[in-house]
Amino acid sequence: MSAIAKRRSRPWTFYALLALFIGYVASLYGPMLCIYVLSFQDLRGGLVFPMKGLSFHWFVDLFTQVRTGDVKGSFDRSIRLALMVTIITVIVSFLAGLGFRRRFRGDGVVFYAMIGSLVVPGLVLGIGIGLLFQFLGIQPSWSTSALGAQLSWTLPFGVLVMFAVMSRFDRRWEEAARDLGATRWQTVRLVVLPILLPGLIGVAMFGFTLSYDEFARTLQTAGSLNTLPLEIWSMTLNVTSPSLYALGTVTTVVSFLIIGLCLSLIIHIQRRRAAAGRRD
Amino acid sequence: MTGPGEAAPSRRSLMQRFASWLSIAPLVLVLVPFFVVPMLAVIAASFMESDGFGGIIFHPSLDNYKELFTSMLTMNLYLSTLKFTLLSWLFTFLIGFGVAYFLAFHVRSTLLATSLFLLCTIPFWTSNVIRMISWIPLLGQQGLVNTVLTGAHLVRQPLKFLLFSDFSVVVAYVHQLTIFMIVPIYSSLARIDKRAVEAAWDAGAGRWDILRLIILPLAKNGIALGSVFVTSIVMGDFFVVKVMSGGNSGSVVAALFENISVLQYPTAAAQAVVLMLVVLLIATVILRSVDVRREIAR
Numbered sequence: 001m002s003a004i005a006k007r008r009s010r011p012w013t014f015y016a017l018l019a020l021f022i023g024y025v026a027s028l029y030g031p032m033l034c035i036y037v038l039s040f041q042d043l044r045g046g047l048v049f050p051m052k053g054l055s056f057h058w059f060v061d062l063f064t065q066v067r068t069g070d071v072k073g074s075f076d077r078s079i080r081l082a083l084m085v086t087i088i089t090v091i092v093s094f095l096a097g098l099g100f101r102r103r104f105r106g107d108g109v110v111f112y113a114m115i116g117s118l119v120v121p122g123l124v125l126g127i128g129i130g131l132l133f134q135f136l137g138i139q140p141s142w143s144t145s146a147l148g149a150q151l152s153w154t155l156p157f158g159v160l161v162m163f164a165v166m167s168r169f170d171r172r173w174e175e176a177a178r179d180l181g182a183t184r185w186q187t188v189r190l191v192v193l194p195i196l197l198p199g200l201i202g203v204a205m206f207g208f209t210l211s212y213d214e215f216a217r218t219l220q221t222a223g224s225l226n227t228l229p230l231e232i233w234s235m236t237l238n239v240t241s242p243s244l245y246a247l248g249t250v251t252t253v254v255s256f257l258i259i260g261l262c263l264s265l266i267i268h269i270q271r272r273r274a275a276a277g278r279r280d
Numbered sequence: 281m282t283g284p285g286e287a288a289p290s291r292r293s294l295m296q297r298f299a300s301w302l303s304i305a306p307l308v309l310v311l312v313p314f315f316v317v318p319m320l321a322v323i324a325a326s327f328m329e330s331d332g333f334g335g336i337i338f339h340p341s342l343d344n345y346k347e348l349f350t351s352m353l354t355m356n357l358y359l360s361t362l363k364f365t366l367l368s369w370l371f372t373f374l375i376g377f378g379v380a381y382f383l384a385f386h387v388r389s390t391l392l393a394t395s396l397f398l399l400c401t402i403p404f405w406t407s408n409v410i411r412m413i414s415w416i417p418l419l420g421q422q423g424l425v426n427t428v429l430t431g432a433h434l435v436r437q438p439l440k441f442l443l444f445s446d447f448s449v450v451v452a453y454v455h456q457l458t459i460f461m462i463v464p465i466y467s468s469l470a471r472i473d474k475r476a477v478e479a480a481w482d483a484g485a486g487r488w489d490i491l492r493l494i495i496l497p498l499a500k501n502g503i504a505l506g507s508v509f510v511t512s513i514v515m516g517d518f519f520v521v522k523v524m525s526g527g528n529s530g531s532v533v534a535a536l537f538e539n540i541s542v543l544q545y546p547t548a549a550a551q552a553v554v555l556m557l558v559v560l561l562i563a564t565v566i567l568r569s570v571d572v573r574r575e576i577a578r
Contacts (some may be wrong), residue, residue, distance in 0.1 A: 010386075013487065017382035021396075024379050027455065028403050031414035034424065038417060048417045049424055092306040099303030102296060110304055110311070117315040119508060119563045121516025121533055124552040127540065128318025131325055148314035155310055160505065164467040184299075209401075213408055215519065220540075232409045236523070248410035259402050266394070 036252065039245035047240060058246040071231060071247065077142055078228035079254075082211040084143070085150050089158040089207035090200055096155075097162030098192070101171075118156035122216030125152060130220045145221040150214050154207045161206055165199030198266050205262050212255075319556075326549035336545060344550035353535070358558075361531045364446075364521065365514045368453035372510050373503070375454065376461025380502075381495075383462075384469035385477075397466060404459050412452045412520060419443040419451070444526025452524045453514055460513065461506035468502030469495070504570045508563050515559050 038045065042053030062071055100107065117125075129149050133140045140146070173195065177187040193200075215229040222230055228251065235244050326344055329337040348354055379400065387393040403411060418424045419442040426438040441447050472495065480490050496503075518533035532555050539548035 011487070014386050017378055017386060020375065020378045021382045024375055024458070025399060028400065031418050031455075032403060032411065034417045035410065035414045048420055048422050049427070088310075092310065095303040096307040099300045102300050104297045104300040107300070107304070110308060113311050113316060114307065115508075115563060115567065116319075116560060117311055119512035119516075119559050120315070120319065120556055121512075121552070121559065123516065123518065123533055123537060123540075124322060124556060125315065125318060127545070127548065127552065128320075128322040129314060131321040131545070132313075132318050135321065148310065151310050152314040155307060159307065160464075164464070168471065205401075209404055213404070215408060216516065229407050229409060232407050233519075236409060236413060244410075244413070248407065248414070251407055251410065255402060259398060263395070263398055267391070270391070 032248070032252070035245045036249045039242050039249045041242050045242045047242065047245075058241065058243040059250070061241070062243045062246045062250070070226065071228075074226045074228045074231040075250075077225060078212055081142055081147060081150065081227060082208050084147060085154050085211035086204050086207040088151060089154045089211075090204050092151075092155055093158030093162045093203050093207075094196070094200060096159045097166050098188075100159070100163070101166060114156045114159060117152045118160075122149075122153065122214075123219065125149060126217045126220030133221075139223060140221050141223040142218075142225055142227055145223065146218045146227065149217040149221040150211045153214060153217055154210045157206050157210060158203045161203050162199070165196055165202070169195060198269055201262050201265055205259070208258065212251075322549045322552050325546050326553045328546045328549075330544050330546045344546050345554075347547070348550055348554060354554075357530050357532045357535055360529055361515055364449060364453065364529075364531070365511050367450045368457060368514045369507060369510050371450065371454045372458045372461045373507070376458045376506060377465055377499075377503070379458070380462050380466035380469050383466055384472070385474075393470075397462075400462055401459055404456075408456060409519070411456060412523060415448060415452060415455070415524070416443065419448055444524070444528065446525065446529060449521055449524045449529060452520045453517075456520070457510045457513060460509035461503075464505035464509075465499055465502040468499045472498050501570050504566050507566050511562055511566075512559050515555070515562075 034049070037051065038047070038049070039058055040054055040056070041051055042055040042057050044052040045058065046052065100111070126149055129145050130140060133145050138144070169192075173191055174187055177191045182190065213229060214227075215233065218227055218230060219233075226234070232244070232247060235247070325336060327340045327342070329339045329341070329343070331337050383393045383397055387396060416423070420426070421438045421440065421443070423443070425442060426435075429435045430438060476494060477490055480494055485493070516533055518531055518537050521529055521531040522534050532551065536548050536551045536555070539545075539551065
């Protein structure tokens with residue numbers, strides 16, 4: 001009875017929170033939409049409204065002009081770095097999520113080291129890694145020192161997301177598999193992994209975002225070749241044309257593609273599970 | 281004294297402990313070279329002297345710290361950073377909790393909730409820098425907000441406080457960091473058994489009582505995690521303050537960055553050590569109030 005009554009009329013808090021949600025999403029996207037729109041101006045375009053003309057001029061400018069820097073190369077490096085970070089983050093977080101379920105000697109030390117790695121200011125960690133590489137006589141580069149610097153940021157996030165995912169994981173499923181004679185590896189591959197898969201896709205999305213966006217930790221560790229955020233940072237200092245906005249539009253398109261991919265993966269898994277549930 | 285019945289479980293627990301360690305090992309193998317050792321390097325450097333050209337002279341002393349603690353500038357920088365941290369925390373919490381609550385309790389379809397949740401996260405797949413400067417065409421003196429306000433005759437001249445001020449710094453922080461509140465709070469709210477809320481409702485509890493006595497205590501872990509994310513990011517940031525205040529406000533890390541650009545590594549290292557202690561203290565206080573791991577380790 002009460003459920004039906006509630007379904008018919010929403011409480012006032014629903015409308016208040018709906019308004020908050022819409023306001024939040026609008027302020028999230030509004031400014032960015034301005035940038036996307038402004039990136040399609042023609043040669044006369046400036047950094048503020050009103051729009052001047054309509055063309056792809058600044059996109060062409062972005063990838064052909066040398067004065068705006070090595071956008072193509074840094075874009076390429078950022079994607080490759082983000083992929084490396086994502087793969088390592090998913091594997092390491094998954095294993096750590098499994099391991100942290102039990103108390104063991106030294107678990108607190110590892111946990112607090114992880115939290116420390118998360119909360120330490122990125123620039124400070126970057127300096128530390130820079131000093132260390134300098135001391136060891138290794139040249140810092142985006143694929144070594146910057147990779148490590150980014151992992152020190154994405155891994156704590158990944159493990160914390162795994163904590164949240166794991167807390168919904170019923171250990172009896174695992175025990176049931178063992179009781180039915182599955183080996184440790186079979187239990188992980190056939191029971192634990194499939195159940196946690198949507199959560200792992202979430203970890204991967206986190207890993208990719210945080211790496212692709214990472215600025216402070218990468219600044220002192222990337223060596224001579226820039227990643228995309230570093231390239232954008234140097235552009236904000238010396239480029240005052242809409243090509244900066246065009247770059248924002250391009251990175252957003254890439255993001256939409258990756259989000260779309262992850263979302264359809266999760267939907268696909270849920271559909272398949274629902275279908276399997278009906279069959280039984 | 282150990283009978284066969286007791287020896288078997290102890291061997292089993294040894295195996296389990298080994299398995300736990302083995303699955304934590306990769307995490308440790310990353311954290312040691314890329315967090316623990318670099319931090320020790322920074323701490324060591326903070327006691328050294330600079331040669332003025334980016335080199336470090338091995339001459340241990342407390343001079344860098346003495347200089348730091350006797351300077352009024354340090355106090356002002358920390359006050360400014362704390363002000364931004366508190367304001368950003370307050371707004372990200374209020375907005376983040378509201379949004380997470382809406383998604384967890386008011387959206388009935390899980391798929392719709394997931395989609396809306398993703399809608400909130402998509403902007404975070406773009407560059408922080410781009411997102412920050414996207415406020416410039418809006419808040420500037422010739423920006424959209426001022427154009428609309430003057431056009432509607434609500435204000436006589438363009439509002440100047442909108443951009444390159446403390447206001448725009450907080451706007452940029454809240455814009456970037458609310459998601460760090462939404463994610464952990466949503467994940468703890470989504471786990472609350474709806475029947476507990478229904479039961480309280482049927483037993484005559486008011487909306488406020490349900491929020492205060494059921495939802496907030498159960499969301500405590502998420503709120504604590506979100507707070508750690510937001511405070512540590514704001515305290516460790518220098519870029520937003522630098523760009524969005526137009527150089528009018530300082531922050532601890534901005535001062536530190538200036539010391540790096542003039543190659544004063546030991547001074548910067550000492551500033552870094554003090555800042556890290558402050559951030560770690562805040563994080564410990566927040567995490568002590570809840571046990572994040574309790575849920576999976578019990």
